[in-house]
Amino acid sequence: MHKAISVLQYLADCERAVSVKELAYSLNIPSASCYRLVRTLLEHNWVREVPEGGLRIAFGVAHVARSYSEVEALVSELEVPIRRLANDLGMSVKVSLREGHYATTALRAEPARPNAITSPIGYRFHLTIGSAAAVLLAQLSDEEVELILQTAPDEAWKRQAREDVWSRIRDCRVNGVCCDLGLQHPSIFAMSVPLKLSDLLTVALTAVGWKEDFESHKREVITKHLTSVALSLGDL
Incomplete structure (x- = not known):
């Protein structure tokens, strides 16, 4: 390669x-x-x-580049509503898409408050890690998921087991939302929902914050905000 x-x-x-x-x-x-x-x-x-x-x-490369530019155009349309969502929640919000066995941060927005958690655009992480990755895995067949789990780096299993990944996938498939509440990092909490941009592209919409942002009575509010935005932006 x-x-x-x-x-x-x-x-x-x-x-x-x-x-x-x-x-x-x-x-x-x-x-x-x-x-x-x-x-x-x-x-x-x-x-x-x-x-x-x-x-x-040759033209084949141009075709691939054009396909990516179409994805880029779809993601760019999310910028304003994602920024608004970040301010409404008072937390960082990001959009992640799948690239092979990895999830990549394609868009992010921080709220107007200090010390918000950020995820740089272009940051890549294996699909076994976190709630955003679980949303992307949930779009695949169980067989495809198992193959990807086999490629996970050793550090992916330091704080979790395979069943934790499958639990997040099931939550997404059944409830349309999944969480990583300090599992990968004790200080970082996240909640993600699927956002369907086209028939061929579903991305993960994620709110990221600190432990106090995800106290039990606040999770329902976060879920409502994320799902409402995802529904309003779906199939742009």
Whole structure:
């Protein structure tokens, strides 16, 4: 995978066609491996051979980039309502999406109060960790979930068991909401709900705060706010 990315980056940076020999030499990839890699990229229309000889980026990469830009556009439409939700709750709010076996923070908003917990945009965490990840796992089949659990890093199991992950998934599937109340970190509490942006994209909408923010009498209010916003923004 790293070699394939390096090939695509090299071709993207060049304003001319590049030979396989140059790719192998410049990227320090064995010639045989480089030829196999290029053949695979050609089959998927990620690179193309040009008449004058050599390789250039092909339309297949543009298709992938366009697909991601569509996701980015959908997420960007959430910015204003997410900021409003953060101020209504007095807690940080984030939107997470699935990328392979990881969840990535795609959008965040902090309330107008000091010491709010924040999650940087682009922050990645394994899908076994936290309530947002459980929402994303809940969209998959049990078989897919089991495969992802097998890829979890050792630190994912330091404060939880597999059953804790499944419990959050079940809560999401049955009740439409799940929590991580200090399980992964004793000071960080979170509640998440699914937000369906399109037929192919469901993200996790999460409120993150301190222990006192999630005292039992406050959880119902948080749930109502999250589910109300998720319903109003669904299928934008």
